[in-house]
Amino acid sequence: MTQDLPARMLRLLSLLQTRRTWTGDELADRLGVTLRTIRRDIDRLRTLGYPVEGTTGTSGGYRLAAGADLPPLLLDDDEAVAIAVALRTAAAGVAGIEETAVRALAKLEQVLPIRLRHQVATIQATASPLPVPWSTGPTADPSTLALLAAACRDHEIVTFTYRRGSGETGPRRVEPHALVAADPVWYLVAYDTDHDEWRLFRVDRLTDPAPTGHRVTPRELPAPDAAAYVAERLAAAPARYAFHATVPADADTVRARTWSLPGRVHPVDDHTSTLDLAADNPQHVAEQLLGIDLGPDDTIHGTPELAPHLEKAAQRLLRVARALTRPDENRSNDGRNDNGAGDQ
Template identity: 45%
Template sequence: MRIDPTGRALQLLSLLQTHRFWPCAELATRLGVTERTVRRDLERLRELGYPVDSTSGKYGGYRLATGTHLPPLVLDDEEAVAVSIGLRYAAEAAISGMEETSLRALTKIEALLPHRLRRRVSALRSSVSSVPREVDGDFIHPEALSMFAAACRDQEHMRFDYRRRDGEISRRLVEPQKLVTVERRWYLVAWEGHRGDWRTFRLDRIQAPQKVGSHFPPRGIPGGDAADFVASSIGLTRRHHDAKLVIHATSAELEEVLRWADHTLIEVNADHCVVQVRSEDIGRLAMRVAEIALTAPVTVIEPVELDDTMRRLAAHLTAR
């Protein structure tokens, strides 16, 4: 099928926006044109303000550079749906001002979606509901979040006031290591030199954060994983196993059985749903899937070991 120059240029831009390095020959193959045509299309993109870097020689190619301004983005169907859904749930984040900003961006994007994509986004949104979590009314300022992220990256000391659970406030000087999210909470994993130990801080309880200006050498987080460290600190069991299932029932029919399952509804159809379910280990995951199977037929897409576990479970139950 022949693609007009404008459509081809948009396809080229979509490839470049992955920010990977593209050899000219590979771009030509992807677009079904000659390398000369690719170079001509790249020049057209440069004229439109897209900063395209190039290297010459046998192993030369092209990459979309970081520009000084934000040119129009090109999203394929799946990317557009993912961005729309992501913005919808970003509106529920415990970050000050995020709700209004996310909804404003979402309104702009959904207004541009073709009807077929708007229906997909609408179907998923109408079929998924969130249980509001009790929070104490404190929110994180985006500036503070960015400040801590930069301090983790640059290994720079930070000082702040921290409000403990009992309300007492103390001054802290720490070496920020990693930021971790748990549901709507943000946590900072840091080494506190004064106490000579690792600490977990809730960002919504931090006040007046500021960079000290001094830097620290890298340290290894206990266990090597910041998320595991936070989960252990707050008494949370991390769910290391997940499965993708096709459940042959409507979302309404599955509402009750999935109520207490740690799950994500991936796809909703008239007669089946695609769901991701998580649990602590493969055995508990198999029991959760078996519970769902009492309501409707289930097909395990992945992982393979869960399918094997389910077969063994069925065999044992049949034998008994």
């Protein structure tokens, strides 16, 4: 179908795919034509089967609606490469996405120009993802993510049933703001209209989402951006075990070595920081402490019940260290074992 479209109309169709709604004046300005030309081109698109809807307003508005058939997507080079790379790596934390991603990738790569195929292959070869054990966890339903993403884009109120960490479930009515992936958990940042406050919802605990058709003016988020809001809320969340210490290292180093959220580490000066950890699993605290040297004993505080767990973790490591220092009868004098692994 796109072969029958002149270049200007292809650009028009591409614009309609990038945003929910355009005014006629905006489209005319982008394409450098008159509003009358835009109207003629929209009529032509409709004749060819593209579901372009009109909206009311001074200059008139247009949007590409959902149709019986998926219209061709018009992508520039950068967009095509980005989508292909994302499909090859698939989305972490999204249930059942791998097989679907492979099918979509096969369709996309079939029509990619050779020069773009080479770009995708090069990026993939040098930026392959590494499956790591700590990236496993609850997964989000792709259709739920798609519905919530559209609601965030259109500022449309949605309803759903939500299960809290305690197991309690109940209905929610929210104004969606953004989705944030905190590997591997997806979070919905939204304004809860029933409780009249901003809330954070785990998407894997959310069921039966439904758009209401009611759009609202977006509210101002009480944070620089959605990712910062999620980090702040997670850092402030209560936990069973707490740990506080002064660390003889700068804040950036401490954050990197303990994999801590920004709100958990605070600089004292250029060479000293304070560290606040909290977790329901004491093993998580023990793992975070392995990468740093702590300051004086009198600066270390926390939940007393955490101590035996840290001691048990230390004993396991000490036992391993002692085993490594014992003579190994299975090793030869030059430090090689029987199967020649010492050559590697």
